[in-house]
Amino acid sequence: MAWISLILAGLCEMLGVVMINKLHKDRNWQSLTLLILGFGASFLFLSIAMETLPMGTAYAVWTGIGASGGAILGMLFYGESKDWRRLIFIGMVLGAAIGLKLIS
Known part of the structure; x- marks a missing residue:
């Protein structure tokens, strides 16, 4: 159950990050509400x-999901670079998170 909660926390973190970008573009109350709900749920x-889970493991996996997920969503929805080197480093972040899961 802890790992499911941690994955949900990472997904909510991704929502919050995307809403930061949306709030800068739109400046509406829906974006602000989703930003607050996303980070709050996270x-x-x-x-x-x-x-x-140990604090270090939980925090590392949470930030890994949020950072790599935010970068992937930026590529998909906001036209950010899809350079192969960027994808390799995102894969390394995800690989490190999976590695922490395997040894915990």
Whole structure:
């Protein structure tokens, strides 16, 4: 259950990051509301996961999901670079998160 909470926390973190970008472009209350809900849910699920998982592991996986997911969403929806080197480094971040799961 802790890993599911941690994955949900990372996905909510991705939502929050995307909403930051959307809020800069649109400046509407829906974007602000989704930003607050995204980050709020992210911290809630992270705190649930940290009841069981070690802090360092939980934080590293959470930031890995948020950072790599944000970069991927930027490529898909906001025209950011899809350079092969960028994809390799995103893969390395995800690989490190998976590695932490395997040894925890």
